[in-house]
Amino acid sequence: MSKLLEVKDLAVSFNTYNGEVQAVRGVSFDLDKGETLAIVGESGSGKSVTTSALMGLVPKPQGVIKSGEILLEGEDLVKKSNKEMQKIRGKDISMVFQNPLSSLNPTMKIGNQIIEGLVKHQNMNRTDAKKRAIELLDQVGIPNPEIRMKQYPHQFSGGMRQRVVIAIALACNPKILIADEPTTALDVTIQAQILELMKDIQKETESAIVFITHDLGVVANVADRVAVMYAGKIVEYGTVDDIFYNPKHPYTWGLLGSMPTLDSDDEELYAIPGSPPDMLNPPKGDAFAPRNKFALEIDGVMEPPMFKVSDSHYAATWLLHEDAPKMEPPESVKKRMQGFANTGGEE
Structure with missing residues (x-):
């Protein structure tokens, strides 16, 4: 079966006064119809730049897609002109941004903002578009x-x-x-409602979802697969069960360890030491090595390849090499893995 979306070796850089910022460095993933892929990682990991590239919204001339393909049903979006992308945005790929207030026109009535897209992309007359807009507002629970x-x-x-x-x-x-971080600005109760709404809508429409977040806890009940990003690269990739039950990359361990649960106290929370690297000068070897207490000598010299853990699970860490010492996740991570197992993913 052909993939709905295939991203192959995508690299995006920004030219600044200080030099080239390598925001995305060789990212690859795919997406099936009706599937949800969560891309997780700290701020600055390249998540939002990746999705901006999917939408054709990398700001030019500062932003440049240096290499790679973004294939939507076999058509490479990287080769599309801005005019061609305008027809694709909204119709084939839509985006929900983090801050809804900045996404809406404050001088325009809500109904007209929905009708506008229907008239432009669906060739509806205003009467039919108005009827459809009312249906959509009802569908999303307004x-x-x-x-x-x-x-x-x-x-x-x-x-x-x-x-x-x-x-x-x-x-x-x-x-x-x-x-893109659609629930970050909302309180916990509303956050849960929005996530549930998106799941329900996906069942009805069979649309695929790319869910961007810095919080692994948010994706537990939303995603089918998870891509963990760090320093512009995907460092671990697998199903939700792979990532929550059997994480292999120390960065994923850190994200899981810092995830609060209902039965954990403040002392149990783990904080990843240090901060993400400067992408003006990405470090040699494994970019996570300076923050990784499990780092091996080779991490400072050579970048790890993607090791295959299973048919669905891959991780870029030298700890998976056959000659590497066997390392276990920290106890705080094991507790969260166990807690996730005990609750069936309802953390």
Whole structure:
């Protein structure tokens, strides 16, 4: 079966006064219809730049896609002009951004913001588009949609604004929905509602979702597969079960160890020491080595390849080499792995 989306060896850089920032360095992944892929990692790991490239939104001339392919049903989006990408954005690939207020036009009624996309991409007349907009608002759980259509963004709460943004993103029945930290600005209760909403909508529409987050805990009940990014590269890639039950990369251990759970206290939380590297001058060897207490001598010299753990699971760490010493995750990580197993993924 052909893949809906295939990203192959994608590299994105930004030219600054200080030099070239290598934001994304050889990222590859794929996506099937109806699947959710979560891309996780700290700020600056390259998650959002990767999805900006998928949307054709890498700012030019500073931003440059240096190499790679982004194949949407076999067509390379990297080769598309901005005018061609305008037809693809919204129709084939839509995006839900982190801050809904900045995504909405404050001078325009909510209904008109949904209708606009339907008229442009679906060739609907305004009467049909208005009817569809009301259906979309109802679908994302906004009460009294006929009345709310006539209101402005400032008249909605943060959670309701995010629902509106999701309605706009879904208006043209996109094949892929990119959600870039869509719940970060929301409180925990609303966050859970938005995540549940996205899961329900995916079942109805069969759209694929690329979910961007820095929080592994958020993806446990959302994703099918997880790509862990660090310093512009994917360092571990696998199913949710692979990542939560059998993590192999020390960076993934750190992310899991820093994830609070209902039965953990503050002392048990693990903090990854140091900070991500300067991508103006990426370190030689394994970029995570300076922060990794499990680092081997080779980590400072040579970058590790992607080792195959199973047919679905890969990790780029020298700890998986046959000659490497056997290392176990820290106790704090093991507790979270066990807690995840005990709750069936409901952490």
